[in-house]
Structure formats: structure tokens, C-alpha cells
Amino acid sequence: MNTTHPASARAWALAGSVAALAGLAVGHLAAAFAAPRSAPLSVLADAVIAVVPLEVSHWFIDLVGTADKPLLIAGLAIGVAVAGAVAGLAWRRSPQVGLAVFAALGVIGAAAAVSRPGLGAAAAIPSILAAGLAALALTWWDVQGRKRTVTGRRGFLGLTAALGAAAVAGSWWASRLGPAAIEADRDALVLPEPDVPAVEPGPGADFEQAGLSSYWTPNRDFYRIDTAITVPRIDVDDWSLRVHGMVDRERTYTMEELLGRELIERDITLCCVSNQVGGELVGNARWLGVSLAELLAEAGVDPAADQLVSRSSDGWTAGSPTDLVFDGRDAMIALGMNGAPLPVDHGWPARLVIPGLYGYVSATKWVTELELTTFDAYDAYWITRGWSTPRPIKTQSRIDTPRSKADSGTVVVAGVAWAQHRGISAVELRVDNGDWRECALSDVATGDTWRQWLVEWEAEPGEHTLTVRATDGEGIPQTSEVQGVVPDGATGLHSVTVTVS
Numbered sequence: 001m002n003t004t005h006p007a008s009a010r011a012w013a014l015a016g017s018v019a020a021l022a023g024l025a026v027g028h029l030a031a032a033f034a035a036p037r038s039a040p041l042s043v044l045a046d047a048v049i050a051v052v053p054l055e056v057s058h059w060f061i062d063l064v065g066t067a068d069k070p071l072l073i074a075g076l077a078i079g080v081a082v083a084g085a086v087a088g089l090a091w092r093r094s095p096q097v098g099l100a101v102f103a104a105l106g107v108i109g110a111a112a113a114v115s116r117p118g119l120g121a122a123a124a125i126p127s128i129l130a131a132g133l134a135a136l137a138l139t140w141w142d143v144q145g146r147k148r149t150v151t152g153r154r155g156f157l158g159l160t161a162a163l164g165a166a167a168v169a170g171s172w173w174a175s176r177l178g179p180a181a182i183e184a185d186r187d188a189l190v191l192p193e194p195d196v197p198a199v200e201p202g203p204g205a206d207f208e209q210a211g212l213s214s215y216w217t218p219n220r221d222f223y224r225i226d227t228a229i230t231v232p233r234i235d236v237d238d239w240s241l242r243v244h245g246m247v248d249r250e251r252t253y254t255m256e257e258l259l260g261r262e263l264i265e266r267d268i269t270l271c272c273v274s275n276q277v278g279g280e281l282v283g284n285a286r287w288l289g290v291s292l293a294e295l296l297a298e299a300g301v302d303p304a305a306d307q308l309v310s311r312s313s314d315g316w317t318a319g320s321p322t323d324l325v326f327d328g329r330d331a332m333i334a335l336g337m338n339g340a341p342l343p344v345d346h347g348w349p350a351r352l353v354i355p356g357l358y359g360y361v362s363a364t365k366w367v368t369e370l371e372l373t374t375f376d377a378y379d380a381y382w383i384t385r386g387w388s389t390p391r392p393i394k395t396q397s398r399i400d401t402p403r404s405k406a407d408s409g410t411v412v413v414a415g416v417a418w419a420q421h422r423g424i425s426a427v428e429l430r431v432d433n434g435d436w437r438e439c440a441l442s443d444v445a446t447g448d449t450w451r452q453w454l455v456e457w458e459a460e461p462g463e464h465t466l467t468v469r470a471t472d473g474e475g476i477p478q479t480s481e482v483q484g485v486v487p488d489g490a491t492g493l494h495s496v497t498v499t500v501s
């Protein structure tokens, strides 16, 4: 047997890439069955999100918007392919060095996995398996090459690629099975009727105008924001909510126990601190759940505990002011959303909702822990990344329709305005540099939801700028001063340019 390998450098690089990607696919397949969050690309992406500096992530999100996560995953996959090519080229000179490159990849994946909150040591297995398999594949390629069989080498590429493709197909299939089991649990859950139903906002809650956001945002249209690359899929039978920290007695609640308590129902609008003026990261839902104040009172909260830290099953945290939970507002642990159990993307089986606070400091999804502590003692996830400690939601208003074009004549201009917990008392619209005109407001039951507004406009042909401003329930007008989303929410007035023909 000749001991020199006849393949070109290019062929070695290709073989290394194929081996690395096939290994990656098998790693994903293994993870899909055990713990989807432990898939190599998932843990790598999670780790990147956790360590990347604030400026870099903002720059990236500004650039690509909510495509940030798919692009990050794609970038990492390309990175693995390139690292595989490097391993192949190194192996050509020295198998030991090639092996070392794969070993390094495995160690990076394993380290990312075990450093992820909520994942144990077993989470390293898919990454180690992926690297091991890639090394094994390239050993085989090496042996075939030394035997000088071209068919052997072609066979390697074909078989390895086929193995990778089969593993990708298998993970896709498995990734549908796992969630299917969780979805089945969710579908099987029959939510009890609320003991304290929501106050109905009245017949005039929704103008039902084409193009205008509906009063309730359907679950499938509700914006989704979180750091999860792979959303936590929680088995409700294993799930519990633990209340601990600066309390008289620690408490733990199962789903059954929560469902057996007094259930309140509330309409509350949720919004994201990173919503741009006129943006879509806001929605209104009817939540069903238990009173957070009553639950915490059972544990006996130390008056010195000014911060309530809520932790999700994937380690994400939010810190909310304890006094706001107890000031009479309807802070709740939500189990239902718009008449259905919480969707997986929105926190199944339980999440926090606190009216008047942005999501990043209140709305923990997949919540598993409530810890009473102080703001001095602990900084939650986004606070360590440059965002402000909790401040009130800023008054905002948005033009939903028209957005760009209109026919001349009477045009209905409509949208939504929000200032949760203070409420909205007035909305005005200005056309070009005209006077501010008072808009009609929809019925609302509380200040915790957004409010629709509407006004008729006699539109004349040409280009016109429409600008909206709201006044909150305390009589304070929305500021026209322009501020970006960091650190505590954007300000400025929303305006649209409409071409009338």
C-alpha cells in the first residue's frame, strides 16, 4: 500500500468541510432527541449572544432586524465549514494537527454548551459527538486515499454527504416530534373559567377599520422578542415555579396548584423597549393567570427586597420593582393568552406580565423562579448589557393607516396609542404644517391597554405628511424630542408620508 495520499489540497479542504458539516448534522440529530437547546449551533449562537458587546449586537440588529438569529446561525454554520476545511488542509500535512483542529471545535462546542444556563453536562455530548464523527470521517478519507482508490475517495464524499443530509432530515423530523409532544400537552390543557373576568372595554373598543390594528392582537400575530435561539420546550409535568430569596418561607407551585387558585383575567398591552417610533413590537392580549401580589404575599416578602428577579428556564432574567407589584396594579403570572394556553413562543406554561413596564424588566417567559432580592445585589440580563433599570413606559402613538398611498377625498386616518397604566386621554393628528386636530378615541376599560384613535381627513392630491401625538392619562403630552431605543425606550413623534392621487 502506497502511503502518500494523492488528493489535491482543494480536495482535502472539501473533504474536511464535508466531514465537519456531516458531524454537525449528526450532533443536531442527537440533540433533537434529547435536548434541542444543546444542538451545537444552538449553544454556539447562545454563547455568542451572551458574550458579544452591546454595541456589536445593536449594530447587527439595526442592520438586519429580526433576521439576526437566522443569520447568526447561518454564519456559524459557514464558520464550521471553514474550520473543517482548515482541518482537512492541516490533516494533509499531519493527521495529528488535523485531529487537533477537530478536537478544538469539539471543545469550543462543549464549553459553550455547559456554560449555558439551564443545561447540564450532558449538553456537551452533541458537540463532542459532532467533532468525533468529523474526525472519524476524515480518517476514513485518509485511509481510502492511501489505498489510492479514487472510487474510495468519491465514495467518502458521497457517503459522508449523504449521512449529513440524512441527519439533517432526521433532526427536522425529530424537531417536529418533540414539540408535538409539548404542543399535545398544551392542547390538552383546558383553562378554567376566570374567577375574576376582565372588565369588558365596551362596544366601541374596536373601530374595525381596515389597516388598523385590532384591539386584541391574535396570538399568531403577536410580536415575539427573546434571546432564545431554540425556544425552551417545557414539560409541564416537570415544571414548577419557585419563590425564594428574601422571603419568610420558600414556596414552590406546580401548574396544577396555580390552576387551582383564584384566576384573574386582564387585558394588558405588552411592548418592547427596543420598539422604534412607529414600530411593531407592541401587542394587546387578554391574559388569564394568578395574582403575583397574592402569590408573593404567601411567601412573606422582606420589605427590604426592592427587586423581584424572575428567571426563565433558559437562565434569562428580568428585575422588576417589588413596590410596583404591590401597588394595586394587576401584575400576574399568566397561564392563558387570548383564551388559549400560553403559546410556546410566548412562554408556555407560565410567564410574568406587569402592566406599565417594558417586557425586558417584567415579562419573563418560561418562568421558573421568582427571587426576592435588591437592585444593589443583582443586575438582570439586559441591565448588564447597557439598558436602564426599570422606568415607566414612554407614551407612544402610531399611524396604522394610511401608510403610503391614499385616494383623494375623505380618508380615515387611524392607529393606536399606548402609555400603559397611565392610559391615553387624547390623540391629535397634524397634516403637513396644519393645526393639531383632535381624534376620536376607542373605548377602554383600564389604562393598561393601548387605545385606538381615528380621524377623517379631506385628502387633496399630492404628497402629505401625517404626524400623530398622544397625551397620557396624567395629561402629559408625548414628547417630540427624538431619542433612540437605548437605554430606556425611544421617543419622538411618528409620521408617515402619504401620496394622494
Ligand SMILES: Nc1nc2c(c(=O)[nH]1)N[C@H]1C(S)=C(S)[C@@H](COP(=O)(O)O)O[C@H]1N2
Residues within 6 Å of the ligand: 222, 223, 224, 225, 226, 227, 228, 270, 271, 272, 273, 312, 313, 314, 316, 345, 346, 347, 358, 359, 360, 363, 364, 365, 366
Ligand atoms: N425568557 C425570556 N423572557 C423574555 C425575554 C427573553 O429574552 N427571554 N424577552 C423579554 C422581552 S425583551 C419582551 S419585549 C417580551 C416579549 O414578549 P413576547 O415575545 O411574548 O411578545 O418578553 C420578555 N420575556
Ligand SMILES: [Mo]
Residues within 6 Å of the ligand: 225, 271, 272, 273, 274, 358, 359, 360
Ligand atoms: Mo423587549
